[in-house]
Amino acid sequence: MLAALGGTPEVTAPHPHNDLCAFSPADKAVITAHLDAGGTTSYYGRDGELREFEDELAAFFGRAHCVAVNSGTNALHSAFFGIGLQPGDEVIVPSYTFLATVSPLFALRAVPVLADCEPDTGTIDPEDIARRITPRTKAIVVTHQFGHPVEMDAVMDLAERHGLKVVEDNSLAFGATYKGRRTGSLGHVAAFSLGSTKMVSGGQGGALVTDDPEVMERANLLGHFVRRSVTEVSSPFYRRFVTTGYGHNYRMHALAVTMARGRLRRLDELVASRHQRLERLSAGLSDLPFVEPPVTRPHVHRGQWGGYTASYDAEAAGVDIDTFVSALEAEGLEVAARGYHPLLHRAEFFRTAEDGYYPAQPWHAKRLYREGDLPRSEWHADRQIAFPIFLDEPLELVDGYVRAVRKVVEGLDALRKTARQAASAV
Structure with missing residues (x-):
């Protein structure tokens, strides 16, 4: 049973699951x-x-x-x-x-x-x-x-x-x-x-x-x-x-x-350690429906790989991204819906002319944006689930993340049923 519905969490290690600010x-x-x-x-x-x-x-x-x-x-x-x-x-x-x-x-x-x-x-x-x-x-x-x-x-x-x-x-x-x-x-x-x-x-x-x-x-x-x-x-x-x-x-x-x-x-050592963990995570998610590991084109290498987001197809899954991520969090994962930070054109600074900073002169007025102005960015960001960028954490923790994501995907029917019951009760 999913932890969100009363079951046992898959991952019990305390957060944070990778403390990037820690001294080694x-x-x-x-x-x-x-x-x-x-x-x-x-x-x-x-x-x-x-x-x-x-x-x-x-x-x-x-x-x-x-x-x-x-x-x-x-x-x-x-x-x-x-x-x-x-x-x-x-x-x-x-x-x-x-x-x-x-x-x-x-x-x-x-x-x-x-x-x-x-x-x-x-x-x-x-x-x-x-x-x-x-x-x-x-x-x-x-x-x-x-x-x-x-x-x-x-x-x-x-x-x-x-x-x-x-x-x-x-x-x-x-x-x-x-x-x-x-x-x-x-x-x-x-x-x-x-x-x-x-x-x-x-x-x-x-x-x-x-x-x-x-x-x-x-x-x-x-x-x-x-x-x-x-x-x-x-x-x-x-x-x-x-x-x-x-x-x-x-x-x-x-x-x-x-x-x-x-x-x-120590860069080569650190890069190898992170790639071992994030590639292991990607491999564990690669055959799942509705969840896609990050794309890496064949002519590039990610180096320090300073962020890991998987794409979630909420429309195909029939469960919205917030509910899906809440279920992952209930399993003990440290994840976030829609990536690590918002799109800049969704920030208030880029939506209002009166910001207390830029002068009002039209010759260097900033550009303003609305929802829909950058549709591919919106489509991409709204599908992203941000994961920890593991570096030297135990491989068992990475495997626990894989098990938890697979568990929630396999439990989507239960999430859909719970959502229908909640909706009918309103």
Whole structure:
């Protein structure tokens, strides 16, 4: 019997089922070693382990430059500022992404233009990008959603034809590849989080990588005034401003550098551990009706695989997604209906002109959206069930999730009957 109807839960392990913010023994070891060696607590310049870490990140992505910062959001802000976005510039971005992909554009008074996704992967659709390009478009932002790379050949072809910059949000795809090339090496600049839930994590942190020296210099001036900018900014125009910078302090904490660098060294091990668990979960769900594991196209590798959502066909199943997910939760699972976060065009910020932030001038007024404006994103997101992104949890826990999902699917008749009885009693 289903736990939702009075039966015994399939999974009894207490939540959370994967604590992405927890320190591992390896994290503690590298931080303790740094402190015991008398390591610094702050980097004002591009010094010591910070320099070594940035060099390693640049080499990992095959890029000339890396600038580490204190969050993925500020890495994106630095990237957007680095490519020279101005108030009123239009930037095409996905609606199906975490808000931090887009929110730094607000500070620059640029105009986010939300685009639809591909229905199978949830990544931004190059064909929809093409439809939204106008004379005011200056850049395209892609999110490699949950580790699945965007179709970058098509995106870069559009960018070249229209003279646009491409910014990759690589926060969920560290180590992923597209046709054998690393995500983060494909656009003009890439930004990524090194935050608490990421595989290469410093607790808090972020970085950008690029081959463009002007992007690097502008990123330094934006968040790293005086000492670092003095050594890193050499072009005659920008060097005049190294003593003041452009107003922000985005330095990454020294202990975050140490921890993230330690995780970078263990990336292959961490990726293998997560893939073992998530591929095991997918295999266990693959033959079920109404539930489909995430699609991974054959020419990509998900790398850190920073999110796992399965698709649920509520219409075919005859049970709505909220009831289905409630039944999974009753079985002890830690899951969520409609993914980890809402679509951006469903957020109030993108539905009202009076937000207390954007000026009212029409020359850089933001775009507003309604339900139905991005139908494929809505269709995709409304079918998604978000699961834990297991990393080093016991395989038995993963197997318990498989058993629980299978149990609820097999118990759909009982859920339908209960729903009919409830409806007839009203």
